[in-house]
Amino acid sequence: MKTQLFAKESACAAIVETGHALIEKKLVAGSWGNISCRIDAQNIAITPSGHGYETLTPEDVVIINRDGEVVEGKHIPSSELKVHTAIYNAYPEAGAVIHTHSIYASALAAMHHGVPAIIEDIVQIIGGRVECAEYALCGTQELAENTVRALNGKKAVLLANHGAVCWGKNLAEALLAAEILEKAAQIAVICAGTGNKVYELSCEDVDVMHDFYEKHYSKRQQGEE
Ligand SMILES: [Zn+2]
Secondary structure (H helix, E strand, O other): OHHHHHHHHHHHHHHHHHHHHHHHOOOOOOOOOEEEEEOOOOEEEEOEOOOOOOOOOHHHOEEEEOOOOEEEOOOOEOOOHHHHHHHHHHOOOOOEEEEEOOHHHHHHHHOOOOEOOOOHHHHHHHOOOEOEEOOOOOOOHHHHHHHHHHHOOOOEEEEOOOEEEEEEOOHHHHHHHHHHHHHHHHHHHHHHHHOOOOOOOOHHHHHHHHHHHHHHHHHHHOOOO
């Protein structure tokens, strides 16, 4: 019980810290975007709907279960909770989900383009080309289903006319994925603007790099290897 209480408190504090990082890194503005992380097999901590990140406190974070029902909290959970729970239910190894409205990812999403596998760091962490999920209204079950379908085994997806979603084993990895995704989207937009041919990495090379990242490099980043 004590362990669970500590897990809940540290999850809520980590969500607030990640919210500050999203603002600092210009991946969201105002109260848009949302963050969640798993507390245990059943419970998820998620940002409340409509609260700015600068003033967010751990007490504002809402606890929901895997079905999206509120377990604890004084606020309404994020309106995109269906996207979050759908990812946790589809990927048992997912420990955190971050949804951003970052500029270059949103620019590609407005054109219904994905992020091509043209730079090594994006394929290392995400696992290949990032697809753009079919459009559905925000907050709907349809959007959650489209998101999971377009993820297709990767750790990031664009949401048509909306933004991006990334997941990771924990909040640090999900945040890194969101940053690298935005950088790759910016590079893709710059390349497209030149009109020159862009060379995608081969599937074989992508698999080698992603496999190495999963087995070794991500552990080194977390100080585990
Ligand atoms: Zn959104």
